[in-house]
Amino acid sequence: MQVKDMVSPVPFHLRPSDTIATAVRYMLETKFTVLPVQDSELVGVFTNSILYRLILAGVSLDEPLEPYLKQDLITIPSDTPYEEIEELVRNSDVGTGIVVDPDKRVVGLLTKTDIVMFLLRSSTLLREQLETLLQSITAGTLMLDQERRILYANSAFARITGTDAGILASKSLNEMLPELDAEIPSPHDGDPFVSKRVLLNGTPLLAQICAFSMLGGETGIIVVFQELTELEAIAEELESVKKWRNRLHTVLEHAYDGVVLVDEQGMIQFVSQGLSEFFRIDQQQLIHQPISRVLPQLDVSGTLESGLSDMSPPMEMNGIPYILKRIPIRAGDQVIGAVGQVMFRQLKELAEMAKRIHLLESQVAYYREELKKQIPVKYGLGSITTNDPAMLRLKRTASQAAKGRSTILIRGESGTGKELFAHAIHAESGRRNGPFISVNCAAIPEHLLESEFFGYAPGAFTGAERSGKPGKFDLANGGTLFLDEIGDMSPGLQAKLLRVLEEREFYRVGGTERIQVDVRILAATHQSLEDLVARGVFREDLFYRLNVISLDIPPLRERGGDILLLARQFVQELQLEHGTAVRELDPQVEQALLTYHWPGNVRELRNCIERALTFAEDGWIRLSDLPSSLRSGSHARIEHKRAGNDSGATWKHKREQEEREMIIRILETCADNKSHAAKQLGMSRSTLYEKLKKYNLS
Template identity: 35%
Template sequence: MEQMINKDFVLLHDNSLSEDDLEIVVEKEYPKCVFLQSNQNISLLSRLREGEGIRYLSCKNISNHAEISHVLEELKDYPCIIVSDNNRQPIGYLTSRELSKKLYTSYQYLHTYIETILDTIDESCTVVDRDKNVLVWTKGAEQVFSVKREEIIGKPITDFFRMDRLELLNTLKDGTSVYHNQHKARDNQVVLINSNPVYCDEDMIGAVVSETDITSQIKLNKELYNASERLFNLEKEVSKLTSTNDPFIKIRGNSKPLQRTINKFKKAASTDANILIDGESGVGKELFAKAVHSIRETENAPFVAINCGAIPEALFESEIFGYEKGAFSGADTKGKKGKVELAKNGTLLLDEIGEMPLDMQVKMLRLLQENKFYSVGGTKEKEGDFRVIAATNQDLLSMVKEGKFREDLYYRLNVVSIEVPPLRKRPEDIIELTHYYLHEVSIKYNQPIHGISQKVMQVMLKYEWPGNIRELKNVVERLVVFSENGEIKMDDLPFETDTAKRTNNLSIFHESNGRSLNEKLQEVEKEVILKELEKTDGNKAVCAENLHITRATLYNRLKKLGIN
């Protein structure tokens, strides 16, 4: 507000000034505005033409924090607005003429900024009004669609493109937003589309769409598939003839999160420290443990893994420490070595360590502290000589606080803690892993695959993969099994795609309740927004980001749908 007001004025406080005195002040300060303050009221001193007497025009006093809309309303009834600071002291004034000049200047600035932004970006961006006339056509749009700006601006976009090829018209029709949708703009061209409706006071006045040409990316994806197939076969042949000194080579992926994780494991593997591997189920924790073992130990050193969640509690001690002959009923008459003894001079992997019973945690702690243990039914103390790697998909520190895991054992195991990132945090690896398993499984079942479409790959990239790499491999195997004539089908994906979700959400439309299509669409939209607001605890900024719309669009939709 302060940037828009005129501060060039004179304020008179003395009510004892005569008309002649006021005439002199007005004449002297011309063309400055002169105001007279009487109690809490302020008047503008002016005269219509030279030689006429002074007129007292009543002025409205408002705060400098007032909205422009409020100022415009006040200027309907008052010729001049006095703007005051927090202490109610006048700091400037505004008239309709002054405000018009300021708003026009601001409009020119904003228009220039927007024009420069649109001329700077490489992406294709198109804006149409409610009548489908093109208002904005960027250089990127010229390059993507080979239509010059001067040819299309101001004309209906339907004069240049077929109706069924204009996703923008759907947004203009029902106000729905689109994010990262593949669209066939022309017979030989595929674009990735984002579109949003433009609302002004709940009235849709147009639509905006941005397109990224991904035709070349689709071609590259096919080329990558063919190259991956050749590389896969080559790796098989090379692995038969050579060996590598890097055991992490078997862990596939080149994303930065994965490479940082591998570097941490390599540093930890250069020491004898206990390692705690933290990660969700299916991320390949055992694979990392084996790689560390390969670096630390000699070629013939044993690697013994025990899943703490798969052993009945009653048998846990005998599995870990072994037992002597005749130790208990049903025991092997020759006795049995435990995992600890089998791991001598090698590595013991305690997988799912959070599932270890509390009474066994005490004995495991003694083993790690003193490197000594007794077999079940044995009287002779044995030496333990191995390195420990523990793995878990649980929050052990929270379990310690809840009394479900011993604190001393936690800190004994957690000398070096490394988290393996889940697949959803390294989506770059999804493409490489998908192609690798696709070739591996197709060879396994002797079922050649021509490739995987960009559409299917996009769905797989958007999926959260709660089961991580294990789930990915199973999904790829399923796709190969159900493939026909070497083609991977979208319908064979075992999880719900965006299209399926939309179909389920639109089941409400099948209800015969006499409502219009627009009413049904608004009900579905309201349900989606309410669910997202619930997920974000009412945080509208995060909600808008998750829905891939602007905050302004979200506020407009909330108001239109009656959501408080």
């Protein structure tokens, strides 16, 4: 506190040439009894006593001030501390002081009234701050005067005693709480601080009693009450912390060859005995010293700045090789220190073990490559059977697209073979020797999608595996990740997928380490992503990121020339699996297959042939072996041709009615299990839900 905090500022500048009348006018306006007069610096003061003498002498008020100024002045520098001001006021008869800055310019006037008002404001502020502090602490606080009247009691004391703090003020302690009055002794001059255990309302308390001086020389008493149960709990916690500290030190002493622990400033907080002996420096000389100065070989400043772990190359100390591993210590996202682990024992054995591990890894890599050469790719573009010109063009486009790294979006109705194309593109690409991981976005529950894609760190959530779990991106690293039914992906996961596509990195659920990944994305959908974008359920930026190359697979009904070709291929493949001997398709079967509209596409055709093989006899698939939907469809088409009229609307209604009845029957067979029903119907679960909504079966 300095004098400049107490002065009254001077709102004018009187000069020696100004008249006495001007000074009188300023005195009336400001109520000052002393007016400073300055030119380039202070030259004197004009006081009310000088004015009175001039009036009695009959001096004209138009006279200049300069001849009448008092020039033997005592000024006060503006940076004078309060203690010197207090001494000056106590020993001086002058009621007003002139406060000047280092250049002798007037800063203001200091009066005894200014000092008193400043002290009043300061004492009021201190009282308010003290009351706020006493009200905020959990300990009960009581202030008594010499007669043991209550001067102050905070809310914690009122809570402990079960009384109202407002009622207690100015009352005698003996009157309000006689049992407490009897328990509290008065501190003596020889022992001004007393601690005593007291019992109040059945609660054990520790009362800390001390005396304080009041105005007038009286002695008051301050009592602070602390609940013993709270103190005992704190003591137990401190004892527990002390035990764990000793355990941690014991572990660090024996877990590694040497350990050093530094804070965020690089100051050493702990050094193991083994490390100090290795570097031949006393432990006590290292504690609280900068590691960069006392152990520059173990400097961890890079780890503190980057927040990343690293390991040094082999180093040497006194002819003994050692390795240093630096590990950051984090509190949330902030690095608060680092650990240096020094390994110097059994390094030769570790080197030999590393050589053996490297040899084994080389052998495993060799045999893995040899194994890949022996095992052919499961699916290729040659596995896609077609004579349709549009499909042949699509295969050529897929072959060219497979050679690049761009994301490919495969579109088509359910059952058209989108996953087969994805396998074929992977097999044709430079990643054919890498993994191919397929994920059905519609089949995984939404709350598990993120952990399935990105994996999770150890202990990320309740029920998680202790060691954590890799995600699909981890498994597909170096290969291809196929995202089927991507239109069903949640908006939150869409944003994270976009980040992976753009940055090629991700974080595991509950993890803080950034994972770099090299994955090519193939996506497939039977929905119109443009419509989903327009409805706001699919991110537009993700759509454009996925739709770099688009392959649109036509439905089977638009590839009439492929129906019988595929049917005969399925007969050859499936009869080996089922152990049947079917030679050919009945002409009526061929007609039924060609006239059916195939809502389930190639998948429905395969399921139809598989069913027919089960019931076929004498080496032929007859019309009676086909599902009822195909038989009725064939009959209706034949009748339609005979009638020779346009009954398209009737035919569509009949087909929808048959499809509705079939869905109801399959759902009953599957006990209303939508996933199983969709599999038997040869459609995706999302398509089944659309059918249920269409036929009002929800």
